């Protein structure tokens with residue numbers, strides 16, 4: 415199966431996570447990658463080996479990659495993000511806090527294209543009908559209000575958050591791809607972003 419333009423859910427296999435990255439990476443001039451969840455390096459080996467790439471992880475990892483042991487939120491909040499034009503947020507929980515920091519902090523030059531990849535495992539909070547941190551303003555859901563069966567609207571919520579937060583940051587989405595794993599508990603997204611002129 416292949417990935418598709420971001421519409422409704424699909425039942426693609428895990429390889430789509432790689433396919434989305436390869437497809438969108440090809441559109442980025444001189445890719446320089448910030449891999450915010452470096453982990454065991456599966457994505458790095460398939461997609462980023464040979465490219466300038468800095469990996470971040472909470473755990474100490476020594477396997478030949480260029481890595482920093484740091485909470486990615488701390489790095490995203492404080493580092494110069496202009497040296498990267500590919501941001502990989504391969505979280506197994508929620509990547510949305512990191513996504514919002516990134517949109518807030520990464521300045522875009524006119525004409526510059528940036529790729530962002532996200533993996534969203536259904537957030538525990540959302541399973542319990544609450545909203546992941548920072549997303550309420552983009553969904554119009556007041557603080558303290560819990561929505562029953564929120565997880566049933568996972569795809570819609572993600573699409574709304576991406577569309578509204580991107581627009582609020584003054585960015586256009588040039589291409590959006592999405593896929594999910596066979597169990598349906600992981601969403602994979604790839605976006606090409608550009609400043610609105």
Ligand SMILES: C[S@@+](CC[C@H](N)C(=O)[O-])C[C@H]1O[C@@H](n2cnc3c(N)ncnc32)[C@H](O)[C@@H]1O
Nearest residue numbers: 451452453454455456457471472485486504506
């Ligand atoms: C899903 S794995 C990443 C898989 C990796 N992309 C790969 O291809 O093998 C999640 C990794 O992210 C790390 N992690 C989780 N939260 C983090 C955070 N806030 N900052 C940095 N690393 C984090 C975990 O320690 C774990 O190694």
